[in-house]
Amino acid sequence: MSDCIFCKIAKGEIPSKKVYEDDKVLAFYDIEPAAPVHVLVIPKNHIGSINEINNENSSIVAHIFEVINKIVVELNIADTGYRVVSNCGDQGGQTVGHLHFHLLGGRNLAWPPG
Numbered sequence: 001m002s003d004c005i006f007c008k009i010a011k012g013e014i015p016s017k018k019v020y021e022d023d024k025v026l027a028f029y030d031i032e033p034a035a036p037v038h039v040l041v042i043p044k045n046h047i048g049s050i051n052e053i054n055n056e057n058s059s060i061v062a063h064i065f066e067v068i069n070k071i072v073v074e075l076n077i078a079d080t081g082y083r084v085v086s087n088c089g090d091q092g093g094q095t096v097g098h099l100h101f102h103l104l105g106g107r108n109l110a111w112p113p114g
């Protein structure tokens with residue numbers, strides 16, 4: 001989508017601090033980190049949120065989790081633990097309308113979230 005900030009990041013039109021990239025997925029550091037490790041993992045193709053995952057596009061989600069598995073090893077949080085979150089919609093706290101998975105780690109994370 002032309003006015004989507006994460007589509008622009010995926011195309012390199014807005015800079016990001018990349019952690020991982022392939023033809024389908026980009027992972028980059030969140031600009032307002034909520035934990036010592038705070039990475040966002042996005043599909044390069046625009047999907048608005050979890051609500052838009054369907055039979056045609058759902059394979060990207062499996063791929064994203066394989067990518068997360070690599071990143072946590074590289075960033076040394078695989079053994080200490082981490083959390084993967086995708087906020088959906090207003091009450092879910094979603095502020096960017098392009099599917100993304102927050103990868104949070106490097107400290108003890110409280111549960112339940114606010």
Ligand code: AMP
Pocket residue numbers: 005014016029030031032033040086087093094095096097
């Ligand atoms: P959410 O609120 O779940 O939709 O998550 C959106 C996340 O994107 C927030 O944690 C923001 O800090 C982050 N964010 C917004 N703009 C950028 C950007 N240009 N580069 C990196 N992270 C961003």
Ligand code: ZN
Pocket residue numbers: 001004005006007008045046047097098
């Ligand atoms: Zn987008």
